[in-house]
Amino acid sequence: MNKDRGAAHNGLTDWYWQRLSAVMLLVLIPLPFALLCAVYMGVLDQFELLEIFSHFVPLLLHTLLVFAIIVHAYFGLKLIIEDYVPAALMRVPLTGVILLIMGTIGIWWLALIWAWGG
Amino acid sequence: MSNIIKLEIYRYDPEKDAEPSMQAFEVPVTKAGMKLLDVLNYIKWHIDGTLTYRKSCGEGVCGSDGLNINGVNGLACITPIAGLKQPIKVRPLPSMNVIRDLVVDMEHFFDQYRSIKPWLQADSPLPEHERLQSPEERAELDGSYECIMCGCCTTSCPSWWWNGDRFLGPATLLQADRWLKDSRDEKIGERLDQLEDAFKLYRCHQIMNCMDCCPKELNPTKAIDHIKRTLLIRKS
Numbered sequence: 001m002n003k004d005r006g007a008a009h010n011g012l013t014d015w016y017w018q019r020l021s022a023v024m025l026l027v028l029i030p031l032p033f034a035l036l037c038a039v040y041m042g043v044l045d046q047f048e049l050l051e052i053f054s055h056f057v058p059l060l061l062h063t064l065l066v067f068a069i070i071v072h073a074y075f076g077l078k079l080i081i082e083d084y085v086p087a088a089l090m091r092v093p094l095t096g097v098i099l100l101i102m103g104t105i106g107i108w109w110l111a112l113i114w115a116w117g118g
Numbered sequence: 119m120s121n122i123i124k125l126e127i128y129r130y131d132p133e134k135d136a137e138p139s140m141q142a143f144e145v146p147v148t149k150a151g152m153k154l155l156d157v158l159n160y161i162k163w164h165i166d167g168t169l170t171y172r173k174s175c176g177e178g179v180c181g182s183d184g185l186n187i188n189g190v191n192g193l194a195c196i197t198p199i200a201g202l203k204q205p206i207k208v209r210p211l212p213s214m215n216v217i218r219d220l221v222v223d224m225e226h227f228f229d230q231y232r233s234i235k236p237w238l239q240a241d242s243p244l245p246e247h248e249r250l251q252s253p254e255e256r257a258e259l260d261g262s263y264e265c266i267m268c269g270c271c272t273t274s275c276p277s278w279w280w281n282g283d284r285f286l287g288p289a290t291l292l293q294a295d296r297w298l299k300d301s302r303d304e305k306i307g308e309r310l311d312q313l314e315d316a317f318k319l320y321r322c323h324q325i326m327n328c329m330d331c332c333p334k335e336l337n338p339t340k341a342i343d344h345i346k347r348t349l350l351i352r353k354s
């Protein structure tokens with residue numbers, strides 16, 4: 001007996017954003033590490049580090065990094081929930097909670113760095 | 119290699135046994151280059167006629183004797199005994215309902231296969247003889263037409279273990295991709311419509327178990343990625 005309910009036409013957007021954010025992370029993640037290494041090796045001190053983050057381009061890169069981290073984490077967690085929580089009654093609210101948490105962290109982080117810049 | 123082959127084989131008769139067990143067997147080496155299927159046949163014909171398993175062609179063509187051999191899925195008929203650690207542990211394909219011993223229920227697996235309409239669909243009038251392909255167009259199907267639907271890949275896929283009721287699994291998706299690539303097929307749009315689904319397609323997380331165990335050395339992961347990319351191209 002064929003009980004196929006057809007396709008829900010979803011999943012592509014999640015997959016696309018997860019891939020895009022992964023590429024962004026790949027490019028952006030080395031930058032803070034390079035800065036941390038510079039501090040560790042004494043090339044930069046803490047004040048010079050903060051000074052760097054008061055300029056527009058580093059702020060923009062930081063913003064993109066935050067965006068990539070939040071988007072990647074959200075879609076990663078959503079995927080895990082879809083994998084392991086079969087009951088839609090649990091899955092859908094749980095995904096909503098994750099979205100809320102990730103959104104809050106993202107906004108808080110961005111507010112912090114842009115306030116610094118201003 | 120010694121003259122005796124040691125095995126432990128999964129035994130289960132749901133009508134009689136409370137739970138499955140592993141039964142030890144010792145089989146003499148009867149010829150050079152023995153395959154696992156030769157050993158199972160020896161047991162069936164000379165030691166224990168109740169041992170139940172599927173087989174047909176005996177040469178890796180029909181896809182009926184997919185088994186879990188020392189933890190890895192493969193075809194008994196083309197798996198040489200020589201390379202296997204003994205005692206060889208033989209179990210049915212993982213995550214499947216066992217009908218008896220090594221025979222599993224493939225109904226759902228083939229239902230999923232049927233769901234992708236694995237046949238040529240074209241509305242344009244049939245040419246006088248047949249719908250032709252250039253050698254290049256035909257070559258596009260290399261790497262997917264060879265699939266014998268043994269189910270080794272699908273039953274080794276963790277995503278299918280968790281969500282097999284909805285995720286189509288590597289074997290069916292490899293075939294779905296085969297029809298997307300077929301130059302003669304005219305239902306690409308409908309086929310893509312049927313595949314664009316978070317559970318049917320996007321449960322694949324590229325764990326690549328499917329590719330590792332395929333006895334035909336096919337690459338369902340690549341095919342699944344190709345479907346995802348085709349959907350992306352359609353959207354963008």
Ligand code: SF4
Nearest residue numbers: 265266268269271332
């Ligand atoms: S892709 Fe390979 S393992 Fe999967 S069903 Fe086809 S032949 Fe078997």
Ligand code: SF4
Nearest residue numbers: 275322323325326328
């Ligand atoms: S690559 Fe995809 S289909 Fe293959 S085993 Fe992994 S999750 Fe399953």
Ligand code: FES
Nearest residue numbers: 176178180181195
């Ligand atoms: S018996 Fe046909 S593939 Fe093994």
